[in-house]
Amino acid sequence: MAGRRGWGGSPPDSDEDASRRIVAAAVDLIGRTGSEIGIADVAESLGVIRQTVYRYFPSADALMRAAAIASVDGFLDRLTNQVSGIEEPVEAMTEAVVYTLAEVRRTPHLGILLSNTYSNAQPDSLTSEEARTFGMTMIRRFDIDWEHYGYDDSSLHELVEYVLRTMQSFFVSPGNPPRSDDELRRYLRRWMGAAIIAQMTPSV
Numbered sequence: 342m343a344g345r346r347g348w349g350g351s352p353p354d355s356d357e358d359a360s361r362r363i364v365a366a367a368v369d370l371i372g373r374t375g376s377e378i379g380i381a382d383v384a385e386s387l388g389v390i391r392q393t394v395y396r397y398f399p400s401a402d403a404l405m406r407a408a409a410i411a412s413v414d415g416f417l418d419r420l421t422n423q424v425s426g427i428e429e430p431v432e433a434m435t436e437a438v439v440y441t442l443a444e445v446r447r448t449p450h451l452g453i454l455l456s457n458t459y460s461n462a463q464p465d466s467l468t469s470e471e472a473r474t475f476g477m478t479m480i481r482r483f484d485i486d487w488e489h490y491g492y493d494d495s496s497l498h499e500l501v502e503y504v505l506r507t508m509q510s511f512f513v514s515p516g517n518p519p520r521s522d523d524e525l526r527r528y529l530r531r532w533m534g535a536a537i538i539a540q541m542t543p544s545v
Contacts, residue, residue: 347388360397360407363387367408380404413475416444421482430490430541431534433483434504438529439522442511476501490541500537507533 353359366386370378379401384391398404423440427433480487480501487497507529520528 347390347393349388356397359393363394363397363404364407364411367404368411371405371408378405412448416448417479417482419444420479424483426484428484428486430485430487430492431530431537433485434480434500434537435526435529435534437479437483438504438508438533439525441508442515442525443522445512472505473498473501476505492540496540500540503536504533 348362353362363383366383367378370382370386380391380394380398383404384394387394394404398407420437420440424433424436427436477497480497492500
């Protein structure tokens with residue numbers, strides 16, 4: 342197997358182990374620096390040459406995305422706890438957006454995935470199939486009977502796209518000065534809430 346040198350004196354025992362350790366090193370570096378990092382940074386932290394990292398990740402973008410995805414499960418668990426018990430769609434989605442925007446400030450890995458700050462090559466990544474799948478996983482965890490409120494699978498996908506686009510606008514331009522969390526809640530309830538209510542036709 343390639344890439345046996347370095348690794349803190351303990352080389353990986355498989356390609357899967359090597360990939361996992363490269364991603365873990367990237368996550369650690371992003372967490373400590375609060376910004377995007379490069380292949381060279383990760384290679385140096387592992388004591389390997391850049392070509393070793395490139396063997397598993399063909400570009401810095403690919404590695405950054407893998408590091409971000411590695412952080413998603415933990416975020417989804419925290420978000421689920423945050424909206425637990427909220428059964429009304431507008432309140433749940435408002436709280437989810439506010440929490441996600443705040444979490445991005447605390448968790449650089451998540452911001453890299455959602456805001457695409459690591460690359461200018463894919464401006465549509467926030468509404469990519471991967472991002473929409475992430476969004477669907479997110480709202481399916483909510484304590485909401487979506488069918489009761491008139492949402493079928495198609496309208497849920499449209500809701501996810503709408504919310505992702507809303508968050509994208511705040512990633513690109515948070516405002517000057519940025520709204521506080523309470524101000525943002527009021528704003529989202531009024532405007533995003535109106536869009537959510539437009540679909541809501543509670544079943545009897």
